[in-house]
Amino acid sequence: MTKEVLLDVGVILDYVLGTGDYTSVQYIIDKISNHQLYGFFPAGLVPLLSHLFEQKVTETPHSSTTYSKDKLKEVMSHLQLITTTGKDISAILDTGSSLTIEAAKRVCPDVMFITDCLSSLKQSKAFTPGAFVEYYKNRRKKKTDQVFFLNLKREYTNLMEEVDQALLSVGAKAQYIMGPEVSQFETDAASYIGTKHAIGVASGTDALVLALRALAIHQREQEFFNEEDLIITSAFTFTATGDAILRAGATPLFVGIDPDSFNLNVEHVKKALSTDHVDKHRIVGILPVHLFGHSCDMDAIMNIAEQHSLFVLEDVAQAFGAEWKGEKLGSIGTIGAFSFYPTKNLGGFGDGGLVTTCDDRLAELVGMLLGHGGKDKYNVEHIGYNSRLDTIQASILQVKMRYIDEFNLRRRKIAEFYDQGLQDLKDIKLPLLYYDSYQHIYHQYTICVTDGRRDQLRSALKEKGIDTMVYYPIPLHQMKVFDGQCVKGEELENVESVCSEVLNLPIGPLTSCEEVELVVTSIREFFYGGN
Ligand SMILES: Cc1ncc(COP(=O)(O)O)c(C=O)c1O
Incomplete structure (x- = not known):
């Protein structure tokens, strides 16, 4: 499913002031802060949000302004602001479109809109917070959903x-x-x-x-x-x-x-x-x-x-950021x-x-x-x-x-999920576990398929929409460019056999647990019909 959501002004106000369906909004904000969803807000609507916030706070006799303002700042810190361009303004003036829709169109065309007023947003992908939460909890992987090897768009x-x-x-x-x-x-x-x-x-x-x-x-x-x-x-x-x-x-x-x-x-x-x-x-x-x-x-x-x-x-x-004995x-x-x-x-x-x-x-x-x-x-x-x-x-x-330590840590967590899900499969050799001397950052999570079926496994995963890679299929000493231009040490055979067994599984700082679970289940199905 699309993981990008655009929250409108009313939804944010409900969350901050504890009004309307704020518990559903809370659920969505939690998912955003855990990187399970990516939240957006049009920068051009910030003055309106601020104005309406001040107005509501004055109207609500018991609310604490300072507390709510902190909460407003906190929620905004989880959202990426989409800047407004001249093109957005032209579209609004020419077609009567809204800033929300134009901003979203430009940055993430598949975005889902979360609004407290469906009638004001003529969009098929618009949900009320409650409807979105229900949809999110019941979602199933669709055939078109793909597990990218690395999702650079998500990182951006x-x-x-x-x-x-x-x-x-x-x-x-x-x-x-x-x-x-x-x-x-x-x-x-x-x-x-x-x-x-x-x-x-x-x-x-x-x-x-x-x-x-x-x-x-x-x-x-x-x-x-x-x-x-x-x-x-x-x-x-x-x-x-x-x-x-x-x-x-x-x-x-x-x-x-x-x-x-x-x-x-x-x-x-x-x-x-x-x-x-x-x-x-x-x-x-x-x-x-x-x-x-x-x-x-x-x-x-x-x-x-x-x-x-x-x-x-x-x-x-x-x-980058990996260590040897603390260095x-x-x-x-x-x-x-x-x-x-x-x-x-x-x-x-x-x-x-x-x-x-x-x-x-x-x-x-x-x-x-x-x-x-x-x-x-x-x-x-x-x-x-x-x-x-x-x-x-x-x-x-x-x-x-600025985020490299956090992102490397996320890679280690994903590696742990893979380790747990695959450790009992006898035809797979897992990468060396990192321990104190080696601060592995899992730029790649590389398994060896030892029963000779690496390429079949790769095709089976591809059919399920899961991208994998083979780093590296050919050792350097067998490449034409080094022919007659290198000296071969002994025991290079072990490199050749590793090249025929390695398979790199999807991993990135923002790979989700669901994606890892799907990869693990699919690999288990390939070997043991899902057991
Ligand atoms: C081990 C290794 N060395 C060198 C390079 C060369 O880096 P670049 O592609 O930035 O030239 C790469 C990556 O591509 C690499 O993985």
Whole structure:
């Protein structure tokens, strides 16, 4: 069902003043504050609401104005205000439409209207509060209802007012390139992650490439690494991790994973370091990927790196806010690279990325590389890029970062629901439970279907309108791009078998319990006919 509801003036007044069917309104407001429904109100009607509120309070001898005003503020804080545009006004003047209807049409066309006066709102989707509550309690999943893998529209709807304000403010300042929002976001991100520096860049891929280029310049005094330089990384990750190594001039050395955590297997890393690969090669660094929001064993990786004088570049694209023993990922290695691709747990409305480090020189180099390669772009020192974080993206990320802990916590709760619902299914392996050392943020909830029927399960879920994904179907060492351009460590077979078993279930900060329940029931039906 549609989850967006628009409350009209009379309904809000009833709730605040305890008049009319205020208990039904209370029920709706509770659902809104728990993110089970999304509530809206046209900003243009706020003066009318305020005026009628004052009038009613004066008319009602026993009501306490202060108390009611607090309640009014409280309810409004749960509602997203829809701004009024010239187009809305024209429609009202030309067709006799209302502000409520025009505002809703523009922002969420499927919205349901909750009104105390049905006759004034000629809308098929209009309900009185009581009728809506009855409808809501008796709703059934319709065939057309879909469980999205990730519902980005819902995330926008939930923060619409703040995001819109941020965007308007960028427009008003008109500093589109490196506006103040970029440096403010960088300061906030550095303080959140716990590094001295955080530098915004154009994407997660660029964050990896620029970090590697800065390491080559700083540690090797050359613009790029050489083909002979090996960087150890996982064969089970997004292409960009390995591709960035090639773009920085080095060669990836792919090693196997720990199938429980899906992360770089530390024993395989040690083995790679003790093997005489090819005479000309030498290992210069480790690039651990905190896949699906789950930390690698950073104690072990940092120990190995120290023993062999290697740099550690953390790929934190999927783990903003995740921790290893109380420290935020991206603050432990030599340098960290984040992605703000829209589907990431901290995502923008387009591409974006971030490099984090405590090393002043590396930070300075990344700062130069992202702006054509020099402190002064008209007199450059290095082969640089145009890879600035967009001001608009920074403004959105600033808003979304305020909610990152709450949203990561919601992801953990959803993971717990999945764990509880699926734990007894013998043909499914659940992701590693997070515990104290690992603050998993479940960017993805990834199961392994161990009886060879992963694709059948995926199709069965699709038929029920449930979207799933397979991250990742092909290990990096089997991709054409790395053919002859990588070194294969031992025990990569385990990556190949994981690729044939993994299935990512729908998860997002605003995935509802009902949706999780439906996914769980459908999976149980597939294996055991619903038992
Ligand atoms: C593990 C990993 N590394 C790197 C990237 C690259 O990030 P972007 O898409 O922002 O370039 C991604 C995401 O897409 C990723 O998941």
